[in-house]
Amino acid sequence: MSVEPMKVIIAKPGLDGHDRGAKVVARALVEAGMEVVYxxxxxxxxxxxxxxxxxDADVIGLSILSGAHMTHFRxxxxxxxxxxxxxRLLTGGGIIPTKDQEKLKELGIEKVFGPGDDIQAIVDYIRTWHRSRST
Amino acid sequence: MKRPVVKTADKRNWEKKYCSPDLRNADFSSISGRPLEPLYTREDLSGFDVDTELGYPGEYPYTRGIHPSMYRGKLWTMRQFAGMGTPQQSNERYKFLLAKGQTGLSVAFDNPTLYGWDSDHALSAGEVGKTGVAVDSTADMERLFREIPLDQVSTSMTINAPAAWIFAMFLANAEKQNVSFDMLRGTLQNDILKEYIAQKEWIFPPEPHLRLITDLMAFCADHVPQWNTISISGYHIREAGSTAAQELAFTLADGFAYVEHALRAGLEIDDFAPRLSFFFNSHLDFFEEIAKLRAARRIWARHMKEKYKAKDPRSWLCRFHVQTAGCSLTAQQPKINIIRTALEALAGVLGGCQSLHTNSMDEALALPSEKAVEIALRTQQVIAFESGVANVIDPLGGSYFIEKLTCELEEEAERYFQKIDELGGVVKAIEQGFFQREITRAAYEYQMALSRKKKILVGVNEFINEDEHLEIPILEIDESVERDQIRRLQELRQKRDNQAVRSRLDALKKAAAGTENLIPRLLDCARVYATLGEISAALINVFGEYQEQPFY
Known part of the structure; x- marks a missing residue:
């Protein structure tokens, strides 16, 4: 079953300048056929x-490596x-301790990604969410 | 120059045998994607002149090291980058590290400080003390260095956009400690060009930042002669995902840009060039990193002597700090990070670094805990005192592979210099997004290589422990840090001489609109406890702010 193309916003809230992950993910999502606004x-x-x-974005992805993730995700x-x-889907990535990931779940942010996660896992997660939403 | 490889019958014979057995199904390129030969022989070095390209340690072109005696004379400085929470907390960490045998300090500031903002700035919320120490004024600098003798310990400060006024606060504190400026030793990172390229913490457009850097060089030449006025940094470029050759080329290109700016401002090359220093990454690819560091010394020496006509041999020296690669650390099985860091540190030492920071095993997860920092420091001590590698200078010099790789990296860097020139120089290339795009492409290619298992990261895409549980303690920064810091800042604004603050900030603004050296004005502001954010605001009023076009 084919689904509509998705629009994803990628952003870095807060002050850290570590934009490597955000840019690599942005590029991978484009390669996967999504429309990305960085x-x-x-x-x-x-x-x-x-x-x-x-x-009118479907997905917002935040990248935070400054430790301020709780403040910004909330x-x-x-x-x-x-x-x-x-x-819409709110997700993201960065240096986010397991304990804080649990707190994010309580806020309704089901999944965030961290160092070492496969880039394909991010693509798959967004696609799966989108399919479940379209059906 | 491209050196031809002339193969002898012997090498061709060997190659036939090499090709016949089945090779492992693995990727044999370097971590930067550099194709590598299976074997390096004298053929690879045809045309290599030992006298002009290698020389002796402490002699031009310094490929083998900047000192004649290298680590037999003095070991590298073991300098762990540290800072978190309030100035008092960081002061305790510094005393801990000095007590454990560390030989120099290195200050990490929090994000608001790196941007030149006060802790009570609206955008500082949630960030105060998180990734470094919060410093809002000279009062915080006093707390940060309490009971640390600044004339006996050298201090490195990782600060860039507001470097000149953080340094002014450091000087104002030295005055309080009765330490004269000529006794101060240390380094200010102060490298704004790599901020535009990689780390992204700027305030103004490039030109006013460059003016402040040149002002600082001139001020220190006269008043703080032992201070390294800039640490031209490849570290962040590499962390952002560049290859080894890009790190080397972009960093040295930045160095040339600072030299050219200072020359245009009328400074004499030999008055400021001896105080320029460098900062490189040491990544996982062992030999490529060693070659990169050796190439850096040779390229810098050649350009400084031949292109910029420096006469003082100290101006030719590429002196550098090395930090192991934070981006190579994994959150999975974090204890293996100790081993990665040890290999990277060894490459830094074999590459002839002047000082070294070893990352802690927990840094893919959080700021390092005290236990983790101690192991990282002990790693350096094992290399220095147990492994024997410090006994002989440049022990890999003369290796066919290392020399060939050093030459290749030099050639690649020269090609990048040419490209940057064609784009109109470093600042123009930044404005066109050249560096940013090159780095992002390299980062993406590496990520894809991991995703396709072309490159292996232990514990991440191979040798994974299912059901892994974190078995090391994690440092947490208490939310009370932000409240404490803001309370102290507001108290300071109540009790200082606010009339003096206003008049000195006004004087700074006037000076900024003219052409005089701004460092004495900044020092005046720091002496009366003008805050970081107030000084930034005064200067933004004159210089404006910079906006980046987001490239990916």
């Missing part, structure tokens, strides 16, 4: 959710819910 560095939760609204999720984007 917002770049130093985004605020507000700017990210505004972009998602403007672009705020982005709140703003998504408030702006009618509660049915």
């Amino acid at each position: 917002l770049g560095l130093r985004q605020t939760p507000e700017s990210i959710v505004n972009a998602a609204l403007e672009e 705020r982005v999720k709140e703003l998504m819910d408030k702006n009618g984007l509660g049915d």
Whole structure:
């Protein structure tokens, strides 16, 4: 079964400049046939959710390696819910300890990726989510 | 120059035998994707002139090392990059490291500080003290170095965009400790070009940043003569995903750009060039890394002497710090990171580094715990005192493979220099996204090689432990750090002489709009406890802010 192409926002909230992962993932998602909007560095939760609204994005992926992931994921999720984007996928990656991954799950962020995760696993996760949503 | 490989009948005969047995189904290229011969012989070095390309340690072109006696004279400085939480917490970590036998300090600042923002800036929320120490003013600098004698310990500070005013705070604290500026030894990273290329922590557009760097070089030449005014860094370029050759070429190209900027500002090459220093990554590919470090010395010496006409031999020296590759560490089976780091550290030593940081096993997970840092430091001590590698200078010199690889890396770097020139220089190439695209492409190719198992990472895409449980303790930064830091900052704003702060910030703005050296003005601001963010704001008012086009 074929599904509609997806639109993914990739953004780096907060202050760290480590954009290697974000860029590699952006590129891999493009190769996998998704439409990707990379917002770049130093985004605020507000700017990210505004972009998602403007672009009517299906997925928001945050990349955070600064340790500030709890602050930013929580705020982005709140703003998504408030702006009618509660049915879109919020995911991301970075240096996120297992304990915090559990807390993110409680906020409704089911899965985030970390160092060493296969890039194909990210593509598959997004595709699977999209299929389950289309059916 | 490209050296021809003339094969003898002997090598051709051997090659026939080599090809006949079945080879392992494996990728034999370097981690940077460099194709490698199965064997290197004298044929690979035809045209290689030992006298002009190798020479002796401490002699031009310094391929074999910058000192005649190298590690027999002085071992490398064991310098662990550290900083977290509040200045008091970091001060305790420094004292711990010094007590364990570390020989120099290296300060890691938190993200708000790296951007020149105060801890109570709106965008600092959640970031204060997380990946380094928060420093908002000279008062924090005083807490950071309490009971640490600045005239006896050399101090490296990893700070770039606001480097000049962080340094001003460091100097103001030295005055408080009654240490005269000419006794201070240390290094300021202060390398803004690699920020635009890789690390991405800038404030202004390139030109005002370059002016501040040149101002600092001039100020230190007169007042802080033992200070390394810049540490031109390939580390972050490599961490962002570049190849070894890109790291080498982009870093040295940045170095040439700083030299050219200072020359245009009217400085004499031999007045500032001896205080330029470098910072390279040491990644997993053992021989390629050693060759890269040897090539760096030869290229820098040749350009400084022949192109920029430096006369003082100290201006020809590529002195460098090495840090093992953070990006090579894995969150899976983190204890194996100790072994990766040991190999990388060994490559740094065989490459002739002046100082070395070894990463801790837990750094793919969090900031390092005290236990993990101790093992990392002990790794250096085993290399220095047990392995015997420090007994003989440049022990791999003369190896067909190492010399060939050193020449190849030099040739690749020269090709990049030419390309950068064609694009109009480093700043123009940054604006066109040249470096960013080259690095992203290399990072993507490496990630794909891992994904396809063309390259193997133990514990990540092969030899995986299913049901792995984390068995090492993880350092956590308490949320109270941010509250404490903000409270102290607000108290400071209450009790300092605010009229003096205002008048000195105004004087700074006026000076920034003109052409005078800004370091004395920054020092004036630091002396009266103007905050980091206030100084940044004053300068942004004159210089403006930089926006990057996001490339991927």
